[in-house]
Amino acid sequence: MKHLLSAADLTREQAVRLLDVAEQMAATQQREIKKLPALRGRTVVNLFFEDSTRTRLSFETAAKRLSADVITFSAKGSSVSKGESLKDTALTLQAMGADAVVIRHASSGAPHRLAEKGWTSGAVLNAGDGTHEHPTQALLDTFTLRKHLVGGGQLGAAAGADLAGRRVVVVGDVLHSRVARSNVHLLHTLGARVTLVAPPTLLPLGVETWPCEVSYDLDAALGEAPDALMALRVQLERMNAAYFPSAREYSRRYGVTAERMAALTALTPHAQLLHPGPMNRGLEITAEAADGPRSRVVEQVTNGVAVRMAALYLLLAGEEE
Amino acid sequence: MADARLSPENVTVHASTVLDASEISRSLTRIAHELLERNKGPQGLVLMGIPRRGTLLARRLAERLEQVEPGFDAAACTGSLDVTMHRDDLRRNPTRAPEPTTLPAAGIDGTTVVLVDDVLYSGRTVRAALDALSDLGRPRAVRLAVLVDRGHRELPIRADHVGKNLPTSTSERVYVRLVETDGVDEVRIESREAGTS
Incomplete structure (x- = not known):
């Protein structure tokens, strides 16, 4: 594995290995001294062409915990706003000796282009590209699910296991969501069954070719x-058309409420609630559900650091070519 | 193994067993007694094995200590120390997945930690273990117990307790096999020579 560009590229073995290493990384993060020397002397560049808080901080924390040098670049206030191309930015980073480039870009496919054109010799990690993929988010979601559904909440208890036979409902703005696409592919690779739930206007074209089921009715899917x-977050910044009549109607039909969580836990007491953040409280999820006992939203952030440490470690620590 | 001369067809493998199950057992019993003698009893002893086989050997040593000294609680004084993230050869080898590190519940501060490994060779693993240990706490003293010392040290490191000193050449390989992982207790040495054909 040279790059981490999409969750759909991962084989079951690669995905399970990433999750296993992430569990060991998570265990080291419970110690008093969290820093490990594995990537000493390597340089990780965070290249963020699009706004991000948690992914950028998470990658930065992960690289620093592995003792790598971190350079964070955001397009705002850089030469990109003067019109510099992706290629020239990449060549600049190559000249500075980047061993890994973590890239977030508003255009789908930008990380692929960076990896395949040979502009940089380093490993490329996709931190979200347009509406295409966000593989480390899917990895941290599956990590969280595996830890709780298979490992009973204990780190290391689920080593080597996948999510065979588990069922996951993904509800919300699938159309604009790279998180949904990455999760559908990764969960499918790991043997889980996925049902996407959204209003027809918020489902992408070609969703019938994805390895999942599709429903328009959240209560039926939870049943x-x-x-x-x-x-999933309703991506208000990408809402340039009327996708649903009103926010109130959306929350009523597709919002995760305490009542819906109560109905779900009555059927499956071990049910887990995930949200990739940032949350629009009151729109796709109520505060009561988000802060409720089944919610893993805060733990997802912690797990994100472990998963990104595992990805950086597996891509950077090995044999030089 | 990429070397064509070492392909299976024209290579002669000489293998011999240097320690059998009962010899391994006697070595561990002797090391257990040495540990107690050196430490003047079991107080403050913590056994930390280096995965994977060092961890198994540490457990076996702890059981022996418990038999000799009923006051010693084997389960509470045994752990496992992964050194992968501290190795200096990470970039020279294919990526290794880290193994679990487990510590005694009471921690290692102020204890006498005995690092346990199967084979002592270059000393680089032990160096990494000393670094890993210092991230976990501050033991009063650190000692090293190994089942086999095969020489060829590359760092100023020596073992305090050795099961067997085994003079080897660098072209030979030493395999420690234990019942828990390999179904049999034995230490084998293998040498490979290019065939004359």
């Missing part, structure tokens, strides 16, 4: 007793 419910 089938899934093991986990993942709420």
Whole structure:
């Protein structure tokens, strides 16, 4: 594995290995001294062409915990706003000796282009590209699900396991969501069954070719007793058309409420609630559900650091070519 | 193994067993007694094995200590110390997945930690273990117990307790096999020579 560009590229073995290493990384993060010397002397560049808080901080924390040098670049206030191309930015980073480039870009496919054109010799990690993929988010979601559904919440207890036979409902703005696409592919690779729930206007073209089921009715999907419910953010910044009549109607039909969580936990007491953040409280999820006992939203952030440490470690620590 | 001369067809493998199950057992029993003698009893002893086989050997040593000294609680004084993230050869080898590190519940501050490994060779693993240990706490003293010392040290490191000193050449390989992982207790030495054909 040279790059981490999409969750759909990962084989079951690669995904399980990433999750296993992430569990060991998570265990080291419970110690008093969290820093490990594995990537000493390597340089990780965070290249963020699009706004991000948690992914950028998470990658930065992960690289620093592995003792790598971190350079964070955001497009705002850089030469990109003067019109510099992706290629020239990449060549500049190459000249500075970047061993890994973590890239977030508003255009789908930008990380692929960076990896395949040979502009940089380093490993490329996709931190979200347009509406395409966000593989480390899917990895941290599956990490969280595996830890709780298979490992009973204990780190290391689920080593080597996948999510065979588990059922996950993903509800929300699938159309604009790279998180949904990455999760559908990764969960499918790991043997889980995924049901996407959204209003027809918020489903992408070609969703019938994805390895999942599709439903327009959240209560019916929850009635089938899934093991986990993942709420997606309604991406207000990408809403340039009327996708649903009103926010109130959306919350009523597709919002994750305390009542819906109560109905779900009545069927599956072990059910997990995930949200990739940032949350629009009151729109796709109520505060009561988000802060409720089944919610893993805060733990997802912690797990994100461990998963990104594992990805950086596996891509950077090995044999030089 | 990429060397064509070492392909299976024209290579002669000489293998011999240097320690059998009962010899391994006697070595561990002797090391257990040495540990107690050196430490003047079991107080403050913590056994930390280096995965994977060092961890198994540490457990076996702890059981022996418990038999000799009923006051010693084997389960509470045994751990496992992964050194992968502290190795200096990470970039020279294929990526290794880290193994779990487990510590005694009471920690290692102020204890006498005995690092346990199967084979002592270059000393680089032990160096990494000393670094890993210092991130976990501050033991009063650190000692080293190994089942086999095969020489060829590359760092100023020596073992305090050795099961067997085994003079080897660098072209030979030493395999420690234990019942828990390999179904049999034995230490084998293998040498490979290019065939004359």
